[in-house]
Amino acid sequence: MPVQGSVDPHLPDPGRLGQQDRPGPGRPAGQSSGPRPIHALFQQRVAGDTALLRLAGLRFAQAGLAAEAYADTADQLEHVLKYVPPHSRLPIVHLSRGLNMLRERDRGVVEEFAARFAGRLSGMVVHDKSDMSTEAGSLVAALTELGMRLARWPNGPSLFLEYAAGHEPGWFVEVAERLKDVDRVSCCIDVGHVGIRQAGARFAREHPDLSLRSLGPDDGRLPSLVADVQDAVAEVVQDVIDMTRSIARLGKHLHFHLHDGHPLIGGLSDHFTFLMRLPIPFEYEGRQSLATMYGPAGLAAIVAAAIEACGGLDRLSFTLEIHQVEGRLPLGDAAGLFGHWRDTTNAERMNHWLPVLAQNAMLMEQSI
Secondary structure, eight states, X not given: OOEEOOOOTTSOOGGGTTSOOXXXXXXXXXXXXXXXXXXXXXXXXXXXXXXXXXXXXXXXXXXXXXXXXXXXXXXXXXXXXXXXXXXXSOOEEEOOTTOOTTSHHHHHHHHHHHHHTTTTOSEEEEEOOGGGTTOHHHHHHHHHXXXXXXXXXXXXXXXXXXXXXXXXXXXXXXHHHHTTTOTTXXXXXXXXXXXXXXXXXXXXXXXXXXXXXXXXXXXXXXXHHHHHHHHHHHTHHHHHHHHHXXXXXXXXXXXXXXXXXXXXXXXSOSOBOSSEXXXXXXXXXXXXXXXXXXXXXXXXXXXXXHHHHHTSSTTEEEEEOOOOOOOOOOOGGXXXXXXXXXXXXXXXXXXXXXXXXXXXXHHHHTTO
16 A cells, blocks of 8 residues: 655644745745635544544644535535634535536536535535536536526535546546636546546557556566556646646636545555655665655646646635545544543544645645
8 A cells, every 4th residue: 555755844834824934936925825725625534423523623723724525415514514613715515426417406406505505615516427528518508507507696606527537638628618608617627537547548658458557566567567657657747737727727716636646556546645655566766666646746836837827826726635544643632522432543543634634735835
């Protein structure tokens, strides 16, 4: 399994998150930092009671993070929002992955969320789907009509269509361009999905009879292929930047899902921290591990490019959608939340995951 790396000692102090600090590429010297557009996944990741959500609320408040929650139903979202700490950036909700914007009943679900949570959410995220590849016209028409319905609530959330199904990037950009004049509908660039798709496509051009996803760290074929694998992986940051610039020029709000990974990881391969490398059982370039798709430098490049392309932070939001994290961390100042628990294993697992979000947010701070 991937390993989390050590935290860069030059990262800003956690207590300064959300306060004025060193100017970065996106902010001239002397300019007030203001509220950061950094959200993170706000979720009860393990089994337990609401003390886990209280723990999440405490850690988010300490890190100055805004929230993005998963919710299939409005009642689920109501429950989670009770524990989200106040923030200048309203929460975002990632709606059910089963929703398909080509279906009227599913667009009705989006409209119901917008009506119920007007003034309490800034955005809603839905996935694109594989069956949309030949239905771009129908999709644009459906989202245009839905955008008109969402406009009934002046303080209601916008809808973000996420790049999720692995379409050609040009298809996604074209859909965004055709939605340019739909005020309440924009796009979410999921850097993990873009990266996995593009790395596989680039590798396939050199090895047309071999799928990159068929390989793994322990595969006997990997030592002879690893250079081509890493060449394919190294280029995906530019693919994300190119997509960012193409959509940002439309002048609309642009949302990002940020997480790292590597196509050699089996199963869900792209919801990891940016502070990791992938272990391998042989040496490559002086290490028995491989660089991931982005790492800290790739994250910084994406964030800086987004700020430049959007002309600042006003039209941007980012969510650290990192959840493939395992480990335990003593509860420390949060121990009082779990005084009624006999076994705090799951609380310590959750308490290990939440600082990983904060560490990645601190990485982002260097580019904002």
